[in-house]
Amino acid sequence: MxxxxxxxxxxxxxxxxxxxxxxxxxxxxxxxxxxxxxxxxxxxxxxxxxxxxxxxxxxxxxxxxxxxxxxxxxxxxxxxxxxxxxxxxxxxxxxxxxxxxxxxxxxxxxxxxxxxxxxxxxxxxxxxxxxxxxxxxxxxxxxxxxxxxxxxxxxxxxxxxxxxxxxxxxxxxxxxxxxxxxxxxxxxxxxxxxxxxxxxxxxxxxxxxxxxxxxxxxxxxxxxxxxxxxxxxxxxxxxxxxxxxxxxxxxRTLSIRVREACRTAQAVAEAFAEDSRVLEVMYPGLPTHTQHNLAATQMSGGFGGMLSIRLKAGEGAAIKAAARTQLWKRATSLGGVESLIEHRSSVEGPTSPVPTDLLRLSVGIEDTGDLIADLKEAIGG
Missing domain, CATH: 3.40.640.10 (Type I PLP-dependent aspartate aminotransferase-like (Major domain))
Known part of the structure; x- marks a missing residue:
C-alpha cells in the first residue's frame, strides 16, 4: 500500500x-x-x-x-x-x-x-x-x-x-x-x-x-x-x-461495523422518538437533540451506535423492559456485533447522575426491524 x-x-x-x-x-x-x-x-x-x-x-x-x-x-x-x-x-x-x-x-x-x-x-x-x-x-x-x-x-x-x-x-x-x-x-x-x-x-x-x-x-x-x-x-x-x-x-472490519451500527441506531432512535411510552430519546443523530448541529460538524458518516431511552413509566418499567428483551442482551459494555441493553443507574449506584428511568442501548449489526420489534414488545410488556 x-x-x-x-x-x-x-x-x-x-x-x-x-x-x-x-x-x-x-x-x-x-x-x-x-x-x-x-x-x-x-x-x-x-x-x-x-x-x-x-x-x-x-x-x-x-x-x-x-x-x-x-x-x-x-x-x-x-x-x-x-x-x-x-x-x-x-x-x-x-x-x-x-x-x-x-x-x-x-x-x-x-x-x-x-x-x-x-x-x-x-x-x-x-x-x-x-x-x-x-x-x-x-x-x-x-x-x-x-x-x-x-x-x-x-x-x-x-x-x-x-x-x-x-x-x-x-x-x-x-x-x-x-x-x-x-x-x-x-x-x-x-x-x-x-x-x-x-x-x-x-x-x-x-x-x-x-x-x-x-x-x-x-x-x-x-x-x-x-x-x-x-x-x-x-x-x-x-x-x-x-x-x-x-x-x-x-x-479490519471497523468501518463496516460502525456504519451499520450507526444506520440501525438512527432507525431505532427515530422509531422510539414517536413512541408514546417513551419520555425521551437521547441520540445526537436526532434533529431534536440540543447539540445535533455541533455533532454534525464533528462527526461524519453517522452519529454512533449508542443511544439511551427514558420511559415515562419510570424505573420499575425500565428494569422490567430490559428483563423482557430477547435479542438485546442485558450486559455491560458496548461496541460489539451483538446489541446490549442496560439499566445504567443500577450499575453505577446511588451517586450516579443517570436518570433511573433510562435504558442504555448499544446497537449491534442484527436486523434493524428485529431489534425495534423486540424492544417495542419488551417495553409493552
Missing part, C-alpha cells in the same frame, strides 16, 4: 495498512510471542526492540493502523481502556489541576475522584458542553489537562472539541479526548485541536466482545507523550500478544 496516497479509513482498516510479510509473503500479520530479543554483537539493539513490555511487533500492527486512522504521529496499546486512560493522568504531576466531565465513563470517574486525588491530582468536575463553565473553571498556570468524552456515556451529550482545545492551549494545558463511541470512522479529534485521543479498544476497535484493550494516539511526540510511554513500560499495562493480534484483526 502506497503510504503517500490519501486512502479512505475503510481501505486503511480493511487492509491493515497493506502490510505483507517480507519473508513468507503472508497478508495476515503474524503473532510474535517472544518476550525478549537478541542484542547485536557490540551489545546494541539496532532492531529497536529490547524487551516485550515496551516493544512487540504484534502491538505495533494495531498501533500503526490506529495512528493512520486518527491522523496522529504515534499510538500505544494497553491492557484495557482504564489502563490507557489512567496512563494519561499518571503522566501528569502531583498538584496539577485537571478538568474532567460531570458525565463520563463511570469507572474512570470513580478512579479520578478516589485514587487520582489521593495521589495528588486536583480533579474538578465540570459541564464540558458549556464552554463558559469550562473557561471559568480553568486555573491559569495550574490547569494541566482537560479531559473530555464525546459523545458522553450514557447521556450522549456533545462537547465542542475546537472550543475546548482553544481554551486548553490558551493556558498551556492539553486536551485529551475519550473518543471510544465516535471511533476514528466518525470523528478525528486531533483534527479539531486535541492533543491525545483515547479509545477503550475493548469496544468498537476490537468489536467482538472478546478482548480487553485500550489505546492512545498523540498528535505530537513531546515530553508529555514520553512520560505516557514511560508509564506503560514501567507499570507494565501491556496487552498479551494473542490479544493484540485479535485487536488488529477486529480493527
Amino acid at each position: 502506497d503510504s503517500h496516497k490519501p486512502y479512505a479509513p475503510a481501505t486503511l482498516a480493511a487492509q491493515a495498512l497493506g502490510a505483507v510479510d517480507p519473508i513468507t509473503k503472508a497478508i495476515i500479520p503474524a503473532i510474535h510471542p517472544s518476550t525478549t530479543y537478541v542484542r547485536d554483537e557490540d551489545n546494541q539493539y539496532r532492531n529497536g526492540r529490547v524487551y516485550a513490555r515496551p516493544h512487540n511487533p504484534t502491538f505495533e500492527t494495531a498501533e500503526e493502523l490506529l495512528t493512520a486512522l486518527e491522523g496522529g504521529v504515534a499510538s500505544l496499546s494497553f491492557a484495557s481502556g482504564m489502563a490507557a486512560a489512567t496512563a494519561v493522568f499518571l503522566a501528569c504531576k502531583p498538584g496539577d489541576h485537571i478538568l474532567v466531565p460531570k458525565v463520563m465513563y463511570w469507572s474512570l470517574r470513580n478512579w479520578l475522584m478516589g485514587a487520582a486525588t489521593e495521589w495528588g491530582l486536583r480533579v474538578e468536575l465540570v459541564d464540558m458542553t458549556d464552554l463558559a463553565a469550562v473557561k471559568a473553571a480553568i486555573q491559569p498556570g495550574k490547569t494541566a489537562l482537560i479531559w473530555v468524552e464525546t459523545p458522553a456515556n450514557p447521556l450522549w451529550t456533545i462537547s465542542d472539541l475546537a472550543g475546548l482545545a482553544e481554551l486548553a492551549h490558551g493556558v498551556g494545558a492539553r486536551l485529551a479526548v475519550d473518543s471510544t463511541c465516535a471511533t476514528p470512522i466518525l470523528s478525528r479529534p486531533l483534527s479539531f485541536g486535541a492533543d491525545i485521543v483515547m479509545h477503550s479498544a475493548t469496544k468498537y476497535l476490537n468489536g467482538h466482545s472478546d478482548v480487553l484493550a485500550g489505546m492512545l494516539t498523540t498528535g505530537k511526540q513531546d515530553d508529555f507523550w514520553a512520560r505516557v510511554v514511560a508509564v506503560r513500560a514501567q507499570v507494565g499495562a501491556v496487552l498479551g500478544t494473542f490479544e493484540a493480534w485479535l485487536l488488529q484483526r477486529g480493527m
